[in-house]
Amino acid sequence: MKDEGMKEEEEEDPGEAMMDDQNHNNWGAGVYGRYLLEERLLPPAGPPRPAGPEHNGAGLRGCEPGGAAGRAGAAGAIAAINISASTSKFLMNVITIEDYKSTYWPKLDSAIDQLLTQSPGDYIPISYEQIYSCVYKCVCQQHSEQMYSDLIKKITNHLERVSKELQASPPDLYIERFNIALGQYMGALQSIVPLFIYMNKFYIETKLNRDLKDDLIKLFTEHVAEKHIYNLMPLLLEAQSTPFQITPSTMANIVKGLYTLRPEWVQMAPALFSKFIPNVLPPAMESELQEYAAQDQKLQRELIQNGFTR
Template structure:
């Protein structure tokens, strides 16, 4: 393997890798992409050569800086969303980012092994997920949790249940500390978030459950044509 100068790295190898990273960060386009976004082998080989030629630190810093800029751009775009768009939009962006990371991380497997794991005592997925959380999720996590709670309690089924469940579970996978900050929200979707219930709390829990069931029934009656007809019939007989 011939030597790689810093100029070679800057002018040839990193630009190739940067283009590949950009394509992966775009994520799957609807309908979901089924073909190859990039040629994996040449990109893996390029990253491997950079590490072997003592450019690990530069490669890591360039990768993190470039991805960080992308995440900041995403965060800026998300600021213009209406509150009622938050859940669906963050559900989409989280899945897109996780898809992107599943493509990016294998390219830099050798960087992860030689530099991130050994020098930083971490791993590339953790580093990139933390970067995503700090850049995109942390600034809106409180507002997002409020919207999830309000949707669950006041307007159930206004958002597809699988979207809510997937969003909360993905947030927990990205950063389990979110569940510690908002245990009541996460407890509805993640087992074991709350401590075991004590006996004196059981009656309160039963009351809350009954109130929620009543709310769900009322929501169904209000939204269902059959339910509305039943309410009208009841009014006519009173």
């Protein structure tokens, strides 16, 4: 009796197991689970079989519906159902290339358009959280390569249009419009690069060994700056020799921007770049001090002629 009592204590109460399993992940272990196993999933027991050696052998007892092998088969069926349901749920969340082209990329395309054409202080009616989520999902679904290709193509087309507009600009507006195009693009990168940070980290940096921001700056260099540098530089030198032809802030923005795009362009106008970029020239020699003093005096005379006082 004592042994039987101990066995009863060791046995797990099916009802208690179901109460503990609030998410019903262990539903096959309770009373209801056994009901499904034995009554629903298993075929009904047939009429009693005649006694005989062919029905009493050890190898055949396991084939009875209520036997251990039958219950194991039912448990396997339940596991298969669970796996099938899980697989179906996963497949429902798969983003096909058609889904990417018809749903996800159009959202990204529209957002990039707005960011590339915004002016400082403009309100952009886009959801940064939604765009970041689109990028994240596409990267997780192995669409990084296609998304990167689409992004580069999108921005390249935009920069080619910008370059054509600059070519059509009259000389008196050329410098100012170049400054606007440069500032607008660099401002857009401050939003575009963070939105695609997940693609940058898990595709561009790991597979291409590059950085998204560097790639996008290179696009502006190749499609805009290189095409206009030989027209722009003479105008900058002329503006430098004519005080107040353009604002000092515009000159500073362009010179610093050109240096960021390609530092070797300093060689085209060392004196101009040295006014805005420190340490681009070799150290001054004592023999050159008189020349520097003469340049300062000339600048002071020009300021006085234009109405500025000491």
